[in-house]
Amino acid sequence: MINLIKNELYKLFHKPSVYILMLLIVIFNFIGIFGYKLLVTDDSTSATINQMNISTYETLLSTLDPSNSADVGTYVEYKVTYELLKFENDHSFKSTSSEYYYIENNIKSDLTKLYTAQYINKDDEGVKEAQAQYDKDVDFLLNNYDWKVLVNNEITKDNSMIKLLDESTDSTQIETIKMDIVSLQYRLDNNVPFSQTDASTDLSGYSSAYSTYSSYSTDEKTFATRDQLIQKRTAEKNYKLLKYRIDNKLITNDESYGNSYSSLNMFKGAFTSISFIIVLCVIIISSSILTEEFNKGTIKQLFIRPYTRSKILTSKVLAIFITVLLFILVNALSGVIISAIVNGSIKTLADPILVYSFISHEVIKMNVLSYSLLTFLTLLPEYLMLTFITLLVGALTTNGASSIVGGIGLYIVSSIFEAYATIKWVSFVPTMNWNLSGFLFGGISEYQYVTLGKSIVIDVITIAALVIGTYIVFDKKEIKNQ
């Protein structure tokens, strides 16, 4: 058997198709990672965009008449944006900086108040007040800027809010404010100013994550629809994970935080999901390894040997598995390496992966290897179904195009059925059950009628049928005249 498998791999790797597919995988990774880097971190392009926008708004403003009550609301809106853009253009702060955030929030609100007072309310006192506030804030920004002051202001506000609320108030409200204070304190202790970074956004969302989570009942039986249950679980997971990150100081202003193309995520992604290029690889390899031999007649070279047909087929199946695994590894490694080169660091690989378990209702820490392997196993039914539908159609028709259509057809059909998941019988369709990753750590399927036990049974029956069908067809195949 080993020799048969060696032969199959030898034939596969002496053809260009395997290498072309690997190259495609690497290219796709490169485009994804490099594109993300350009999009997210390049501020020079936004300067050009800003210039364009400034002249656009100039034109827009010239078309509106602020003395006209129908236009004035829009006028104020545009004027605020216009002045803001000019301001940002004059003082170039990086879009991820806390100063930029201050401009987009505080300065913007100051301008809004100013122009509302000026054009809508036509209130001179209000204008004076607003202008003074604006000048004060700009001065703070340009001369005395210290983000910690802003954070401390918020803490003070929260504390006075708590004092105001008496004991008869719902304790959740008080807890929510306390959570906010925790997140603010975290900022001070760990140097995370208000900004547009993922770290700051996560921290800002902490208190609302808590209040959303507390709004749901903990008794899952009370949820009528699957959607509601998923909302409750998502809220629980979000809050608990944030809490864990805060408690363990895992939220940092590091560029790698929240980078979906970090080395860690590139490695993980190769095992935890099946991208379309990998689906193509599985189908193309499964198709060619069988149908090409029938079409070129070389299958006879395999059949007139002292091996049963089952053994010949098994060697091809194992060769497919080995080659697909290789594609997955190429995907993982090229992703890690390109990410390390583009982002300048590979150390995210050592970061732990945080998973929320609905069994223990706690956050579990795992290293990327174990997590990837575990999730990969839950995707095996999908890999097996795609492989064997292609092989079965290939054995039946001995036609390469038909077998590829068989495989891709199944893949396309799977997404069609997903759209109709609310119909009960659709949950019996094998492709609705081929991804078991949702059930990890006590999870549930997003589809109403899909459960773990049922999925496993359907997967086993489907795969067994495809495998047995393929072996029987292959065994009984009559070699017709060429």
Place this chain on the structure above:
Amino acid sequence: MKNILSVNNICKSIGKKQILKNVSFNIEEGEILGFIGPNGAGKTTTIKLILGLQSIDSGTVKINGYDIQHDFEKAIARVGGIVESPDLYMYLTGRQNLMLIKRMYKDIKDEDMDNIIELIGLKNRIDDKVSKYSLGMRQRLGIGAALISNPNVLILDEPTNGLDPEGIKDIRDLIKKLAKERHIGVLISSHNLSELESMITDACIIKDGTIITTQSVTNLKQKSNTSYLIELNKTTGIKKLLLDGDSIMDDTHIRVYRDKKDIPELLENLIGNKFKIYEVQLEKLSLEDAFLEKTGGNIID
């Protein structure tokens, strides 16, 4: 000598059409059996049934004593074959193709493979891609592939198809050598009788899925009448010396049907009647003629 290939009353139908009807023959070690028949007679189908490439409706095929349907691996272990055309991987070299096959068998030494490469005359081109080979080279490589397993049964489906006379000669010499030196039993199918004629020891004639006759080549030819072509100075007045069936070809040639022992008497008669004799030529009955006689049909397509 033992039967290494034994085909017993095999029948095969495809749909409603019966392709093979009770086909039977045997091959012994060292024997080269020519499997002869017109296109569509069932030669390739028979070969496919023997090799397990198609199912047998009824009847048995035994190779080296093992039943192909119940003991496939043992039956096919010492068989080498080419079916319809040599099945080679065009994108690999000759050597790589042979290596793939070598790996499927146990205990084939590297030097055995080198010997085969030499035997088929491809030593200088064995490391070129098969896509660059001529048809003759591919046929030879195909035979090499069939020999790797050290078979004692060779089954060759039209192995000289598309070859030039030199190529045919090479194959012929090779096969005769293999039969003689390695005691291999060979089954060669063809519709080109003149090529087979000098190769085979026995002939099995098939038509419309039925075996018409199986006998040694010598027997086949012997049973047909031999004729002599005689060139004379004239043929006028010769009729009284001729028998029924003899024919006058033209002014100077006659064809007579006699056994060899009767020829001297005929010549004496002719000379005694003042005929001058320039040439007496034995017309050897070709296998083609013998075949035509047996099948009563045109075998050239």
